[in-house]
Structure formats: structure tokens, C-alpha cells
Amino acid sequence: MHAIMSKTVGAEPVNSIYQRLPSAIGARIRVVAWLSLLSEIVIVGTGGAVRLTGSGLGCPTWPNCVVGSLVPTEEMGLHGVIEFANRLMTGLIGIIAIAAVVLLWRLRRERKDLFVLAVILVGGVLAQALVGGVTVWTGLNPFIVGFHFTVSLIMVCLATVLVHRVYLAPGPRTLVVPVGFAGLAHATSFVVALTVIMGVLTTASGPHSGDADAGRTGFNAELLEHLHAWPGYATLVLTIVLLAASVGGKLPVRRFVVALLVIELVQILVGLLQANLGLPPVLVGLHMVLACVLAAAMTALVLNLKAPTGITPDDTKVIGTSELSSRRG
Structure with missing residues (x-):
């Protein structure tokens, strides 16, 4: 009897904690x-x-x-x-x-x-x-x-x-943009990844090693700077094309393309400044953080090429998950 009561009493706090956990997607x-x-x-x-x-x-x-x-x-x-x-x-x-x-x-x-x-x-x-x-x-x-x-x-x-x-309900998702636009967006994401990889190699070959005795890659840093810049400019051109297509077609992802373009312009500006000012640590650090912001923006754009069946990305800003589920039903 005592053992049964102990188990029951011991289980109550666990059940209480479990009941406090969210049962639906909400603010927490x-x-x-x-x-x-x-x-x-x-x-x-x-x-x-x-x-x-x-x-x-x-x-x-x-x-x-x-x-x-x-x-x-x-x-x-x-x-x-x-x-x-x-x-x-x-x-x-x-x-x-x-x-x-x-x-x-x-x-x-x-x-x-x-x-x-x-x-x-x-x-x-x-x-x-x-x-x-x-x-x-x-x-x-x-x-x-x-x-x-x-x-x-x-x-x-x-x-x-x-x-x-x-912010989205689970289940099947369909394209909310033309197939050609989606293909161009994915191609842009590939060029963004290439830009970042070349940036990593460039930094690993530059002066900021983290310690005076740390080694470097041995690669030509000046050459890598160009190999990093070229896909960066290609990304800019591709994004401008995406912007023109999204605005002209009134696509629901146009605000994500605008955000991506703004981040790229700031990133390019910082990159040019750091290259011409002798790689000051503050600008190099800002360039690194902006690379993460750029990756997040590119990911967000690709994710929003699709939406739950029958729902556009604009809908998800004004309705909750439960309502989305009922609409899908």
C-alpha cells in the first residue's frame, strides 16, 4: 500500500510538469x-x-x-x-x-x-x-x-x-511561385554557398589566425579574395533578377528577395571596405556575422517557395497554426 502511494505521489509532479508543456504551437x-x-x-x-x-x-x-x-x-x-x-x-x-x-x-x-x-x-x-x-x-x-x-x-x-x-501547419506543401523562379532561387542558393566557402578559405589564408603561432593554409590570399568576390557579384546579379521577377509577377516571396538583396549590398560594401582598409578586425567580424544573416535570408527565401497546400506565405502572417490546420482539412 505504501509503495503504491509513493508511486502515485511521485508521479503527480511529473504529470503536472507534462501538463504544463505546450499542447499546440504558441508563443513559448x-x-x-x-x-x-x-x-x-x-x-x-x-x-x-x-x-x-x-x-x-x-x-x-x-x-x-x-x-x-x-x-x-x-x-x-x-x-x-x-x-x-x-x-x-x-x-x-x-x-x-x-x-x-x-x-x-x-x-x-x-x-x-x-x-x-x-x-x-x-x-x-x-x-x-x-x-x-x-x-x-x-x-x-x-x-x-x-x-x-x-x-x-x-x-x-x-x-x-x-x-x-x-508558423506553418504540417502536411503537404506546394510551390507558390513558377517552377522557373524556384529553379533560379535554388541556383542562387548554390552560388551563395560557394561564396561563403571561398570566404572561409580566404579568411583561413589571411592574417587573422587567432594566435600568433597558429598556422595558415598557405594559399594565395590575394587570389582567394578574387575567387570569393566573383561568386559574390554573381549572387547579386541573380538576386536582382529574382527581384524583378518577383515584383513583376507579384509573387508572395518578394519581401524575402528584397531582404536578401539588402543584406547582400551591405555585405558587399563591408567586404570592399575591409579589403581596402587592410582587413580591420571590426569589419572582418561584421563580415562574418553578415555571412550568417545572408545564409539565414537565403534559407528563408527557399523555404517560402512552398507553402502548405492551399495556403500562401502571406496567409501565415495573419492566421495561427490551428486555423491553418482547419483550412487544410
């Missing part, structure tokens, strides 16, 4: 999704600060900052503080990712797409932490540092997908 889940995206972009900025201030080995070991201490000691100075702050940012992103999984727990069957995305983001945080450890262990190998940044961009894109989907 959407806020966490946005926090996930914003934090994934912010950590690129903090990671850039680590690299651009020469603090890449401010904590020379991992997972401890120094041998025998999880946190930086006084001897590590400012570099240790900057590097450790970036590690703390990883912990914050992990907490946000776990919060998304918890909030979606009751919806894990009904909204399997969102739940799987949240779990992938948790796994991505863990993977990024390990890659960060390898980066330290290898003395800031430029190829691993570049891979670390590339994975961060992928995480930004995944978080963008999560934000997008918390």
Missing part, C-alpha cells in the same frame, strides 16, 4: 525558436571576436580552460576571458536547444518535423563543442577553424528552418 515555442536562431548568429560574432583579438588559445586546453581549472586563471589575462566567454555562449545555446526539445515534447508525434529539428540542434551544439575542442588541441589548424565556422552556418540554416516551420 516561437520565442525559443527565434532565440535559437539569434544565439546561433551571435556565437559566430563571439567566435569571431576570439579569433580577431588573438584569443584563440586564450584557453589552451579543452574541456578545461587551463590544466586543472575549468575557468581562466589570472595568468591567462584578457585572452583567457574572451575565449572562455565564447565557451559559455556555447552553453547558453545548448540550454536554448534543450528548452526547444522540452517544449515540443508533447507535440513530438503531432509535430515530428519540429521535434526532430530541435533534437538535431541539440546534437549540433554537442558536435560544435567537440569541434571546438579539436580546434584547440590542433593549435588552431586553419582548416578545422574553417570547418568550425561552416558548421556554425549550417546550424544557422537549421535554426532558420525551425523558425519558419513554427
Whole structure:
């Protein structure tokens, strides 16, 4: 009898917590999704600060900052503080990712797409932490540092997908733009990816290594600057074509194309300034963050090429998920 009562009493708090979790997509889940995206972009900025201030080995070991201490000691100075702050940012992103999984727990069957995305983001945080450890262990190998940044961009894109989907009902999706426009948008996304990859190689070959003793790729940085700029300009031209087609055809994705174009223009301006001013750290860091914003904008445009059957992207701004489901029904 006592055992039965103990189990019953013990189960009540668990059931109470479970009942407090969202049973439908609402404000809490959407806020966490946005926090996930914003934090994934912010950590690129903090990671850039680590690299651009020469603090890449401010904590020379991992997972401890120094041998025998999880946190930086006084001897590590400012570099240790900057590097450790970036590690703390990883912990914050992990907490946000776990919060998304918890909030979606009751919806894990009904909204399997969102739940799987949240779990992938948790796994991505863990993977990024390990890659960060390898980066330290290898003395800031430029190829691993570049891979670390590339994975961060992928995480930004995944978080963008999560934000997008918390505003849409699950189920079949159909194109809301002409097939030719969709093809051009996908081609543009490929050129954006190429631009980013060349940018990563360019940075890995430039002066900002994260530490005075860190190696470089050995590639010709000046040549890579051109190889990075060419697909960047191609992206601009393709986006202008997309804008003309979306405005002329009054397509529902035109606002996403406008946002993409504005980000590209700012990114190109910053790129030209940093190249002509001797790569000042502030501009290089801004260029890195804008690359993430560009990736998110491109992802958002591609995602909005389709909408749940019978629903346009404009509809999702004024109606909720439950109403979308009823319309689809």
C-alpha cells in the first residue's frame, strides 16, 4: 500500500510538469525558436571576436580552460576571458536547444518535423563543442577553424528552418511561385554557398589566425579574395533578377528577395571596405556575422517557395497554426 502511494505521489509532479508543456504551437515555442536562431548568429560574432583579438588559445586546453581549472586563471589575462566567454555562449545555446526539445515534447508525434529539428540542434551544439575542442588541441589548424565556422552556418540554416516551420501547419506543401523562379532561387542558393566557402578559405589564408603561432593554409590570399568576390557579384546579379521577377509577377516571396538583396549590398560594401582598409578586425567580424544573416535570408527565401497546400506565405502572417490546420482539412 505504501509503495503504491509513493508511486502515485511521485508521479503527480511529473504529470503536472507534462501538463504544463505546450499542447499546440504558441508563443513559448516561437520565442525559443527565434532565440535559437539569434544565439546561433551571435556565437559566430563571439567566435569571431576570439579569433580577431588573438584569443584563440586564450584557453589552451579543452574541456578545461587551463590544466586543472575549468575557468581562466589570472595568468591567462584578457585572452583567457574572451575565449572562455565564447565557451559559455556555447552553453547558453545548448540550454536554448534543450528548452526547444522540452517544449515540443508533447507535440513530438503531432509535430515530428519540429521535434526532430530541435533534437538535431541539440546534437549540433554537442558536435560544435567537440569541434571546438579539436580546434584547440590542433593549435588552431586553419582548416578545422574553417570547418568550425561552416558548421556554425549550417546550424544557422537549421535554426532558420525551425523558425519558419513554427508558423506553418504540417502536411503537404506546394510551390507558390513558377517552377522557373524556384529553379533560379535554388541556383542562387548554390552560388551563395560557394561564396561563403571561398570566404572561409580566404579568411583561413589571411592574417587573422587567432594566435600568433597558429598556422595558415598557405594559399594565395590575394587570389582567394578574387575567387570569393566573383561568386559574390554573381549572387547579386541573380538576386536582382529574382527581384524583378518577383515584383513583376507579384509573387508572395518578394519581401524575402528584397531582404536578401539588402543584406547582400551591405555585405558587399563591408567586404570592399575591409579589403581596402587592410582587413580591420571590426569589419572582418561584421563580415562574418553578415555571412550568417545572408545564409539565414537565403534559407528563408527557399523555404517560402512552398507553402502548405492551399495556403500562401502571406496567409501565415495573419492566421495561427490551428486555423491553418482547419483550412487544410
